[in-house]
Amino acid sequence: MEVNVIRNYYFRQKVIRNMYSKEEKLSLLSEMIEFAKADHKFKDEEYNFILAVASQLGIQKEEIDALKDTEVEKKNLQPESQRILQFHRLVLLMNVDQETSQQEIHKIKEIGLHLGLRLEAIDAVLEKMHDYPNKLIPPQELIAIFTRHYN
DSSP states (O other): OOHHHHHHHHOOOTTHHHHSOHHHHHHHHHHHHHHHTTTSOOOHHHHHHHHHHHHHHTOOHHHHHHHTTOOOOOOOOOSHHHHHHHHHHHHHHHHTTSOOOHHHHHHHHHHHHHTTOOHHHHHHHHHHGGGSGGGOOOHHHHHHHHHHHHO
16 A cells, blocks of 8 residues: 555644644654554555654654654543544554554554553454455544444
8 A cells, every 4th residue: 555645545634743742742653663563574664654644743754763763651642532543543554564463453452442442442443444445444434433432
């Protein structure tokens, strides 16, 4: 899957850059890097996707390269919409190389639970993503799933 397709699909709002503090941005990018390494492979497609997210957040490539070797302190995202957005980024990252390993499934569920998301909603997203080309679950569908499982 081409990174430009994901970038155009996912980052239409320039507001994202101002949603987070610098520490929060580094934290969520660090989490994405950690997740990309879940299957013990850090593929070019995953790295390029993370760079695209970093660019949208106003983080430089050099900072991403530094994060590859060191983790930063995890920041708890507030409100819940930001945690759901981060989970969506992870789903996109998981599918960027068109391969999904059991380690990635386990890790994404673990991260989702750590984000405070309900397991039923996480499972529904992971199942529903297969209904879409390149497993790119649209944001409105993601929101609908979380809305159903939180009401």
